[in-house]
Amino acid sequence: VNAEAFNLPVSLESGKITLSQSGSAALLQTDFGLRVSYDWNHYVVVSVPGIYSGSLCGLCGNFNGDGGDDFVSPNGTALPAASAFGNSWKTATSGATCRDDTDAPVPLCTEADRRVYTSESSCGVLTDTRGPFRQCHSVLSPITYSENCIFDLCALAGMHETLCQAIESYVAECQRRGVSIEDWRNATGCEIACPMHSHYNSCSSACPASCADTTAHLRCSQPCTESCQCDDGYILSGSRCVALSQCGCSFQGHYYSK
Known part of the structure; x- marks a missing residue:
């Protein structure tokens, strides 16, 4: 916090800002309703009350319910592509490793690779109606998560960690909505090694x-x-x-x- 390391939980500004452990994630909460959850790896969830609809800007858009007008730079310029939009919000933080993205096409999968990635032993497990996530399907559609999973595996040559991260994202959102999820890690090879004790x-x-x-x-x-x-x-x-x-x-x- 402000370049000083603290153990969680932390209370700041007389309790107006708190940082705590929420499961395996860090959770920041403010007295005006902002919540930011970060799993220390790849998944961030930002939520704010509805009263801020249309009043925000940044990588999450303006929160007005229209995804077509979100690509706006910090100076208010409407941008044509996601890459230019993302690049415009980079910060000059010391030590940051972000690089400018481009609109270059992602290498396409071969048909053989795509069959592997869409199978129930890979990204297809998310949409499997008999799989460990079936109880969540009626609450949160797995289609977008599965498509993103396939896209990422195609782009990253089937890196298994990418599959696990895609599933983790869906599981986190299902659990946030109160859906109980079966133990899925052993079946997908996504076991985690827990620390001592x-x-x-x-x-x-x-x-x-x-x-x-x-x-x-x-x-x-x-x-x-x-x-x-x-x-x-x-x-x-x-x-x-x-x-x-x-x-x-x-x-x-x-x-x-x-």
């Missing part, structure tokens, strides 16, 4: 107990989420699971681990 849970509390707030899970109103959950007898201290006796201390709204 923790284990994978496909439906763990989105507000895990921590040294800074040992009863957070008891007051949690958010739907469950998949994450690495601390084993019995251990509690979250920053990003590690420790015995309760090994907790650090809190001072002026900040938690300091041992």
